[in-house]
Amino acid sequence: MHHANVFYGHADVMARYCGIDLDPAPRIQGYLQHGWNIGDGLAPGTPYVAGSPLFVWSEKQRRRSWSLGYRNVVVVGAPWAYLLTMEPEPADLPEREGTIYYPFHGWEGQHVHGDHKRLIRQIREVEDGPVTICLYWNEYRMRRVRRIYEDAGFRIVTHGYRGFWWRHTDRFFLSRQLAELRRHKRVASNRLSSAVFYGALAGCEPAVYGDTMTLQDEDPTFGGVARQRRLWPEMHGAKLDLAAAHQTARDEMGADRILPPEAVRRLFGWTEEQVAFRRSLEIDPAVEAATESPMAGVMA
Amino acid sequence: MTVASGGVPGNLRLIGSEMLVWSDDEPQQQRTPAGGAVLVELLTELVRPGGRAFVAGLHDDAVLSVLEAESMQVTCLLRSYPDAAKAAKAHPGVEVLCGDLTKVDSAEPFDLVLVGGGVERLSSADGPQLSWQERAELVAGLVGVGGTLALVHENLLGIHRLAALTPPRGTRTDADWTPSDGFDATRPASARELAATVAGFGLEPSTTVLAFPHPQRPTALVPLDLAVDPQLKVHLQAVVTTAFDQAFDGQTMLMDPRPLASGAMRAEAGSALASAWLVVATREGQQTLTPRALVSDERTAPWPIRYELMHLDGWNRRVLGPRALVTRNVLVRDPQALDGPVPDGVPLLDHLIALGMHRDVPGLQMALAQFAAWASTRADANGRVSGADVLILPSELLVVDDTFVRWDPSWSTELTVPVEVAVARSLRYFATVLIGAGYSHPWPQLDSVDELTRVLGGLAGYDWGGDDVLRQAVDLQAKLTGAELGLTDAEIAELRVKLTGLDQGITAPGAESVQDLRAAVERLRAELDHEKATNKWNEKLLLGREKALRKAEGRVELLSGTFTARMGKLGLALARRVLDVARRVLRRNGEEQEEA
Numbered sequence: 001m002h003h004a005n006v007f008y009g010h011a012d013v014m015a016r017y018c019g020i021d022l023d024p025a026p027r028i029q030g031y032l033q034h035g036w037n038i039g040d041g042l043a044p045g046t047p048y049v050a051g052s053p054l055f056v057w058s059e060k061q062r063r064r065s066w067s068l069g070y071r072n073v074v075v076v077g078a079p080w081a082y083l084l085t086m087e088p089e090p091a092d093l094p095e096r097e098g099t100i101y102y103p104f105h106g107w108e109g110q111h112v113h114g115d116h117k118r119l120i121r122q123i124r125e126v127e128d129g130p131v132t133i134c135l136y137w138n139e140y141r142m143r144r145v146r147r148i149y150e151d152a153g154f155r156i157v158t159h160g161y162r163g164f165w166w167r168h169t170d171r172f173f174l175s176r177q178l179a180e181l182r183r184h185k186r187v188a189s190n191r192l193s194s195a196v197f198y199g200a201l202a203g204c205e206p207a208v209y210g211d212t213m214t215l216q217d218e219d220p221t222f223g224g225v226a227r228q229r230r231l232w233p234e235m236h237g238a239k240l241d242l243a244a245a246h247q248t249a250r251d252e253m254g255a256d257r258i259l260p261p262e263a264v265r266r267l268f269g270w271t272e273e274q275v276a277f278r279r280s281l282e283i284d285p286a287v288e289a290a291t292e293s294p295m296a297g298v299m300a
Numbered sequence: 301m302t303v304a305s306g307g308v309p310g311n312l313r314l315i316g317s318e319m320l321v322w323s324d325d326e327p328q329q330q331r332t333p334a335g336g337a338v339l340v341e342l343l344t345e346l347v348r349p350g351g352r353a354f355v356a357g358l359h360d361d362a363v364l365s366v367l368e369a370e371s372m373q374v375t376c377l378l379r380s381y382p383d384a385a386k387a388a389k390a391h392p393g394v395e396v397l398c399g400d401l402t403k404v405d406s407a408e409p410f411d412l413v414l415v416g417g418g419v420e421r422l423s424s425a426d427g428p429q430l431s432w433q434e435r436a437e438l439v440a441g442l443v444g445v446g447g448t449l450a451l452v453h454e455n456l457l458g459i460h461r462l463a464a465l466t467p468p469r470g471t472r473t474d475a476d477w478t479p480s481d482g483f484d485a486t487r488p489a490s491a492r493e494l495a496a497t498v499a500g501f502g503l504e505p506s507t508t509v510l511a512f513p514h515p516q517r518p519t520a521l522v523p524l525d526l527a528v529d530p531q532l533k534v535h536l537q538a539v540v541t542t543a544f545d546q547a548f549d550g551q552t553m554l555m556d557p558r559p560l561a562s563g564a565m566r567a568e569a570g571s572a573l574a575s576a577w578l579v580v581a582t583r584e585g586q587q588t589l590t591p592r593a594l595v596s597d598e599r600t601a602p603w604p605i606r607y608e609l610m611h612l613d614g615w616n617r618r619v620l621g622p623r624a625l626v627t628r629n630v631l632v633r634d635p636q637a638l639d640g641p642v643p644d645g646v647p648l649l650d651h652l653i654a655l656g657m658h659r660d661v662p663g664l665q666m667a668l669a670q671f672a673a674w675a676s677t678r679a680d681a682n683g684r685v686s687g688a689d690v691l692i693l694p695s696e697l698l699v700v701d702d703t704f705v706r707w708d709p710s711w712s713t714e715l716t717v718p719v720e721v722a723v724a725r726s727l728r729y730f731a732t733v734l735i736g737a738g739y740s741h742p743w744p745q746l747d748s749v750d751e752l753t754r755v756l757g758g759l760a761g762y763d764w765g766g767d768d769v770l771r772q773a774v775d776l777q778a779k780l781t782g783a784e785l786g787l788t789d790a791e792i793a794e795l796r797v798k799l800t801g802l803d804q805g806i807t808a809p810g811a812e813s814v815q816d817l818r819a820a821v822e823r824l825r826a827e828l829d830h831e832k833a834t835n836k837w838n839e840k841l842l843l844g845r846e847k848a849l850r851k852a853e854g855r856v857e858l859l860s861g862t863f864t865a866r867m868g869k870l871g872l873a874l875a876r877r878v879l880d881v882a883r884r885v886l887r888r889n890g891e892e893q894e895e896a
Contacts, residue, residue: 067425067477230399231426
């Protein structure tokens, strides 16, 4: 259905979980929540086909979506939680070190305004180990922004491009993110976001602190940062009560609500017939060759 | 609605889990503020001038105003941000907390805690989903020493639910994100359980009060012990029936809630079937409520009045609130007329229905004649009645000894009509109830309200052969209903047309219930079956007659003409007969030989 279903290779993660080896993954018959959400479960402005299933990450999200008028809301848990079941932490994992920090990012249509230098000072005050800064791909491409963090002596990474309109989808975006997170002891951001929850679930100590920055033309429908602080006080601060924070992360990611592959197949409309039909469709190699990633030449 | 766009009012505090685009005031989503005239009236007994009040959930403005008028320091809790912003703006002196019940900081206790819409509405979709008991305990925890809790708790077995078209398990409004209802084992399921649960929180409950017909907006509050008082029973049956009549008029229901309400009160099952229970409980103290029932007559303005039922040397009504005379079009209402002893008698409508059911036609004849004679005694020299004497529907009268008294004497009219027309309107109404509600009565074959009315009129001593009197009766009914509801002339004309053509397919006036509709279909089907059978029978009869006619015509033809011609025809006919016989004999002989 909506192209957001395949952002970050979410649909691919779910297909792999279901034992369906198809690229691209079969179409999900509904809307899969694509990021941690404090609104109705869909990104603002998503055109919603009335009555379509809405696959959300958590029970709290389901209640919120229901209260906002959606009925066909199903808790499936985050694809990230599924990924962790498929790629458990290896026993020989090198010792974790330092902090990965995700400065709150905008996206292609919105840019953040904020004081990066002030943020760097705050990070330095809190973190005593090495710091990795993970930038969103558009900020990663902005030399000015990269330079600020590089000059501070931080390591700069990006997890890649999330894809748009089914093009340039990075099927292993989340796997790469998981590998990066597992190198670190701590995960932090200036705003509570998917990345912090991902990190917490991947075994990092989460933290949310620093200049929150503002999004250009930010939609205030969801109450903004203040509401997040009121709703999830246990997730805010430089040092958190880890037991409480990890439990919240499990709840928000629906980590305890993971469904068996057979249930996912039925819910997403990935029945044997449909998968067989999808397999029968040939994909023109010429089309594939024509789609070159905009990240080409950017990725280190 | 956004928090950022309008700025948060100074007296509004966001405590967490606030619902930003939600409102508990969306009637089309079956969500309305708690309150209503009788709840406000009850509250006047509970206020603690100068004390601290906590109002949990969305309530009418009037509720907050009553508390503010007594200089109470009011804090209210609303899960909806739009509701909270509105309340904060309308009541600058009230501290408004917006968010989930679990986020309320209960450091300072309250003298009065009001939960008029139940504890279910205190939870946000973002907050933890607590059990009923956990929520109620949080609310009870806010009551300080000597303080009072007033909690309204919906009865899942209430008449409003039993009669609802959608099964409660099937409601899917935006508020039903996690319906617990009867599946929450901690949720009190009876008045006794409710009182016991509240007592378990360390509060001393007073008498439980039964609320009808809507849990959120009751129009009748009846203390449990009054509900079973034998002297008050008949009156309370009428009170509760009227409450349901007004609340569900024109709505489609599974069953007519009125007989159920009346039956519940009669069977002393008011507690089991009340729409909600209101428990008033005090911490380390006893709040005694005045033993009175509170009733609000809910109609369109300017008619609403509210009154109390109290025992003062017998049961009395006393009007509360405005007492001035009000009028609209041809109707007049004088609230003060309601003051005084409650009339003790049998409702005329029930009396007539019972006679009809028992096929006691002589009894019915006597009752109707008596009624008509009584109406005539109220007429002037020209046989016309005016004022209250026009309003003599059987549902409005009580039979007391050999005469009739009005159940609600506050109503009157400026109209003057022939007494015959007033009686015809009354009997036509009775006929409508008999057919529409599907009562068993002596003349089920009469296929229209007008026909049945004529029979009833005949028993009462009238002859309404023409259409004149019945048409006037319909006019009168349309005019009075129009005045009551505030209809325009065009709407009154429309109503008149609707009232004219009433047949076996009608349902009882008021709510349209599936049971009644089914009964109406059964009646129409029986009528249709009868018509079909009649048609078949007529067809058969017609065919027989046609055959007989044909035979007779042959005979006539045979016997017509001159003597010679007739003899000739006779001879030919005889010869034909002989030939026929001869052929038959020959054929039979041939067949016998073949067999041999």
